[in-house]
Amino acid sequence: MRYGMVIDLKKCVGCYACVIKCKQEHFLPPGMTWAKLLMSETGVYPKITKQVYPVLCNHCDDPVCVKVCPTRATQQREDGIVWVDEKKCVGCRYCLVACPYQVRSFHNNTKEYFPKQGSTPFEELGKQLYPLENGVVVKCTFCRERIDEGLRKGLKPGVDVDATPACVNICPAKARTFGDLDDPDSEVSQLVREKRAAQLHPEYGTEPCVYYVIA
Amino acid sequence: MIQTRSYEFMVKYTPQREWIEKRGIFMWLAMFSIELGAGAFVVSSIVGNTLGMLIGWLLCALLGGGFHLYYLGKPFRFWRMVFSSGWQSSWISRGLIFVSLFLGLGLIHIALAQWASSPTALMIVADIFAVLTVIYVGFVMASVNGIALWNTPLLPVLYLILGIWGGLGITLVVLNIAGGTGNPSLVEEWSRIFLIAFAFIVLVYLLTIRYQGSAGKASVQTIVAGKIAPFFWAGVVLLGTVVPAGVALATWLGDWSIPTAFLIVLIVFELLGDLALRYSILKAGLYAPLLPSIK
Amino acid sequence: MLTPGVWFTKSPWPPPEVSGPGLLNFIDIFPHAGRNPYPYCEDWEEIWTNVGRPYEPQALGLYGANTVMSAGNPTAAEAFLKKLPFAFSLNTVHNETTEGFVDIVLPECHFLENLDLSAAQGFFFNYPIGMERWNFHPGIPVVAPKFERRSTLDIFLDLSDRVGTAVPYRNFLENWFSTKHMKWEQVAAKPGEKREIIGPDENIRNFQFTDRALQYYFGKDRGLSWFIDHGYIGWDKKPEECYWRYFVDARVPVYYEINEHDKEPVKERAEKIGMHMEWDQYTPLISYFESVMYKDAPEGSEFDLVAVSPRHSLHTQRFSAENLWVDEMSLNNPYAYNIVIHAETAKAKGIKEGDVICLENFRGNKIKGKAHLSQLIHRQAVAMIGLGGWAEGRPIAKGKGTNFNVLLPADHRHVDPICGSFEINVKVKAYKA
Numbered sequence: 001m002r003y004g005m006v007i008d009l010k011k012c013v014g015c016y017a018c019v020i021k022c023k024q025e026h027f028l029p030p031g032m033t034w035a036k037l038l039m040s041e042t043g044v045y046p047k048i049t050k051q052v053y054p055v056l057c058n059h060c061d062d063p064v065c066v067k068v069c070p071t072r073a074t075q076q077r078e079d080g081i082v083w084v085d086e087k088k089c090v091g092c093r094y095c096l097v098a099c100p101y102q103v104r105s106f107h108n109n110t111k112e113y114f115p116k117q118g119s120t121p122f123e124e125l126g127k128q129l130y131p132l133e134n135g136v137v138v139k140c141t142f143c144r145e146r147i148d149e150g151l152r153k154g155l156k157p158g159v160d161v162d163a164t165p166a167c168v169n170i171c172p173a174k175a176r177t178f179g180d181l182d183d184p185d186s187e188v189s190q191l192v193r194e195k196r197a198a199q200l201h202p203e204y205g206t207e208p209c210v211y212y213v214i215a
Numbered sequence: 216m217i218q219t220r221s222y223e224f225m226v227k228y229t230p231q232r233e234w235i236e237k238r239g240i241f242m243w244l245a246m247f248s249i250e251l252g253a254g255a256f257v258v259s260s261i262v263g264n265t266l267g268m269l270i271g272w273l274l275c276a277l278l279g280g281g282f283h284l285y286y287l288g289k290p291f292r293f294w295r296m297v298f299s300s301g302w303q304s305s306w307i308s309r310g311l312i313f314v315s316l317f318l319g320l321g322l323i324h325i326a327l328a329q330w331a332s333s334p335t336a337l338m339i340v341a342d343i344f345a346v347l348t349v350i351y352v353g354f355v356m357a358s359v360n361g362i363a364l365w366n367t368p369l370l371p372v373l374y375l376i377l378g379i380w381g382g383l384g385i386t387l388v389v390l391n392i393a394g395g396t397g398n399p400s401l402v403e404e405w406s407r408i409f410l411i412a413f414a415f416i417v418l419v420y421l422l423t424i425r426y427q428g429s430a431g432k433a434s435v436q437t438i439v440a441g442k443i444a445p446f447f448w449a450g451v452v453l454l455g456t457v458v459p460a461g462v463a464l465a466t467w468l469g470d471w472s473i474p475t476a477f478l479i480v481l482i483v484f485e486l487l488g489d490l491a492l493r494y495s496i497l498k499a500g501l502y503a504p505l506l507p508s509i510k
Numbered sequence: 511m512l513t514p515g516v517w518f519t520k521s522p523w524p525p526p527e528v529s530g531p532g533l534l535n536f537i538d539i540f541p542h543a544g545r546n547p548y549p550y551c552e553d554w555e556e557i558w559t560n561v562g563r564p565y566e567p568q569a570l571g572l573y574g575a576n577t578v579m580s581a582g583n584p585t586a587a588e589a590f591l592k593k594l595p596f597a598f599s600l601n602t603v604h605n606e607t608t609e610g611f612v613d614i615v616l617p618e619c620h621f622l623e624n625l626d627l628s629a630a631q632g633f634f635f636n637y638p639i640g641m642e643r644w645n646f647h648p649g650i651p652v653v654a655p656k657f658e659r660r661s662t663l664d665i666f667l668d669l670s671d672r673v674g675t676a677v678p679y680r681n682f683l684e685n686w687f688s689t690k691h692m693k694w695e696q697v698a699a700k701p702g703e704k705r706e707i708i709g710p711d712e713n714i715r716n717f718q719f720t721d722r723a724l725q726y727y728f729g730k731d732r733g734l735s736w737f738i739d740h741g742y743i744g745w746d747k748k749p750e751e752c753y754w755r756y757f758v759d760a761r762v763p764v765y766y767e768i769n770e771h772d773k774e775p776v777k778e779r780a781e782k783i784g785m786h787m788e789w790d791q792y793t794p795l796i797s798y799f800e801s802v803m804y805k806d807a808p809e810g811s812e813f814d815l816v817a818v819s820p821r822h823s824l825h826t827q828r829f830s831a832e833n834l835w836v837d838e839m840s841l842n843n844p845y846a847y848n849i850v851i852h853a854e855t856a857k858a859k860g861i862k863e864g865d866v867i868c869l870e871n872f873r874g875n876k877i878k879g880k881a882h883l884s885q886l887i888h889r890q891a892v893a894m895i896g897l898g899g900w901a902e903g904r905p906i907a908k909g910k911g912t913n914f915n916v917l918l919p920a921d922h923r924h925v926d927p928i929c930g931s932f933e934i935n936v937k938v939k940a941y942k943a
Binding site: 036038039040051053055064066067068069070071072073088089090091092093094096097098099100101102106108134135136137198200201204205214 | 222224225226229231233234286287288289290292293295296299300301302304305306307308311355358359360361362502503504505506507
């Protein structure tokens with residue numbers, strides 16, 4: 001079992017819904033995003049290509065962040081999801097520095113959304129439902145709480161909405177597919193094969209589990 | 216080429232910030248203090264100077280340790296870095312074990328050397344862990360394959376030379392001010408040898424990285440001709456290398472010895488050069504853009 | 511649930527007879543103009559005086575609007591609004607218009623607090639194609655309104671009672687929401703006509719109104735309580751509903767005789783009041799006419815760039831700028847808050863990425879913003895999505911982006927003589943601020 005994602009860049013419209021949904025789902029503080037939308041241009045007018053890449057933690061199969069963590073706070077589950085045990089993290093940020101994809105964030109003394117006005121009801125709810133510890137590194141978890149809860153209910157991640165990462169569900173263009181990369185019949189595996197989906201910077205040797213359909 | 220706006224993050228070469236900006240400045244100071252202190256201990260232990268060993272130990276434990284702990288998000292959990300199984304793959308975990316053993320054995324050695332007699336074997340073992348302390352930060356950084364400037368086996372070698380060279384400087388200052396066991400001339404001679412080694416290794420390091428790919432080239436460009444150039448040329452080259460080398464050459468040619476006060480100033484210059492080089496390496500570390508370039 | 515071709519301005523066909531002038535926005539002179547930028551134009555005072563000033567505007571009512579920032583040139587808008595004896599507005603937050611020019615702001619509830627039947631009505635030009643099911647989804651509140659905020663319909667019902675338009679307003683609600691007469695031009699109820707949702711003098715409010723409308727659409731069992739439990743209702747789509755244009759027996763004109771018919775009456779009335787426009791544009795066949803901006807700043811002048819204001823995927827009009835998350839995304843997007851200029855054009859002008867630059871039009875109107883150098887734009891164009899703002903009531907949006915509208919000359923020369931469109935491109939020069 002190795003959860004992964006395929007993002008079809010021919011469908012992605014760069015609407016930022018995935019980035020904002022992730023923020024909302026995890027009650028992230030101002031300035032922190034676990035997903036990002038990178039935009040660049042190549043070429044010279046009028047022959048230009050605009051590149052729009054949604055990026056997130058790749059939940060690599062050979063993650064460098066797990067290796068460098070001195071306290072074993074960053075761990076990899078059997079299903080491939082890489083997560084951080086906030087109770088063990090010492091905040092050295094070695095994982096953050098070592099990640100070649102720069103998809104991690106350090107959570108420390110983050111401000112409220114409306115300074116001097118106290119927390120909003122939304123932020124208060126976030127502190128109850130999804131508290132983030134101060135002084136530790138945090139990142140995308142493929143919404144493991146949704147996956148775990150969904151599996152408990154007998155749902156299938158990548159198929160059933162309640163067991164699938166929020167960013168996959170919210171995409172209006174249905175550019176994201178989620179599933180088991182170790183299952184050759186899963187939709188993600190088929191997409192990787194048939195559409196020749198590519199990883200970002202495979203030369204880093206981390207075996208990312210997020211693939212992109214480019215052309 | 217290099218990110219200056221938030222929307223250029225990982226679209227252009229993106230500087231490493233965590234270990235040099237804002238609170239990250241303490242990582243820079245911690246790395247310097249720890250290696251300098253361990254280097255001073257090694258040199259002082261070889262020449263038999265107890266005060267030098269103690270100063271090295273204090274630099275490493277108090278300044279180095281203090282700066283490191285201050286930087287951590289959860290400093291009271293530092294013990295986890297030693298007692299988890301992180302040492303199997305994490306250089307920070309290994310490094311903390313080296314530091315802990317160095318500080319423990321080193322303190323015993325200092326105490327015995329001061330008030331009794333310390334076995335040579337103890338000194339050797341303490342020195343081994345001191346050398347490992349000097350070198351481990353280089354491995355911590357060299358294993359970051361996302362930053363071309365750091366991802367080279369030359370980095371631990373460079374840091375070893377920096378640490379020992381700095382240690383020679385501290386020991387020389389102690390010998391000139393407080394005296395004690397040890398031959399200042401011999402230490403001064405070795406300091407000059409390490410000065411040449413330092414200049415050589417910096418040149419080889421930068422040239423190697425320069426031809427290691429576009430990210431490496433961008434980093435070196437930043438150091439020698441970009442935003443960091445003033446620190447590099449003024450700190451590393453002028454203060455850290457040219458001035459001490461010039462004075463050493465003048466004394467060799469003119470057959471005169473450097474007055475103590477001037478010697479101390481030169482050693483301070485060398486340490487500033489050390490600091491400037493570490494700053495440059497930390498600041499100029501660049502991540503390659505994530506997006507594939509399209510021809 | 512929506513009638514193809516329905517729009518929220520006067521019906522395009524048949525066009526009314528040319529008449530007036532008598533309306534503040536001179537729409538009566540221009541039968542083919544749904545709307546135009548008047549009265550928020552620099553020459554409105556002069557033209558209204560030429561009309562003879564039959565009356566002076568006394569009161570203005572705004573609904574969710576920010577006239578100063580969206581009506582065209584802000585200076586012209588402010589000049590008009592300043593003279594109004596009374597203005598009221600329905601808004602969720604304060605904006606540049608309410609803070610500067612409105613006497614009473616009636617607080618409307620947030621969309622999460624609002625029971626809103628009209629949220630289910632789409633626009634005929636962009637409702638979902640494809641064979642997924644139709645969905646009818648009224649806005650159901652998830653929290654009670656805070657403070658004294660009220661739903662839109664309750665406010666309007668209350669206002670209509672107070673100002674004496676209770677009967678025609680209820681008539682409109684009946685016609686519109688029962689789909690009997692979904693047009694801008696309303697008709698009075700016929701005597702004895704059966705009322706499906708609301709009677710002419712009934713004192714009901716939003717919840718009851720919505721409940722009745724939903725039962726009228728979907729049956730007695732599917733009123734408001736059903737929708738509160740289920741959220742929305744869906745049903746299968748038929749191709750003829752989705753691709754309705756194919757099934758409509760319509761004729762599409764290619765020769766606009768009406769333009770030839772209306773040219774002289776329009777011209778006579780407009781010229782009389784000093785609106786000297788390009789009457790040659792009243793051609794029956796579609797023709798090309800060069801934009802007035804090329805006359806404002808001819809080729810070779812120092813105003814060598816065309817300023818445009820494109821849409822952006824992150825922003826809808828201006829209200830999205832007040833959303834914290836959208837703001838955060840915008841800060842990390844190169845095109846959202848910046849002035850986009852071609853990289854070579856910028857280099858020739860000594861402008862680098864991130865430089866604060868000034869754009870100035872031929873009248874000396876200026877704006878400032880940060881430059882983003884791009885290849886994704888014509889060498890002669892500069893683009894900004896056009897936000898900017900200073901209202902204290904919009905602290906997130908305050909100071910972000912650039913107010914493009916400042917650059918737009920607002921007078922009759924810059925209004926289309928047929929459809930009333932405002933010329934929203936302008937020649938400018940760019941330089942480092």
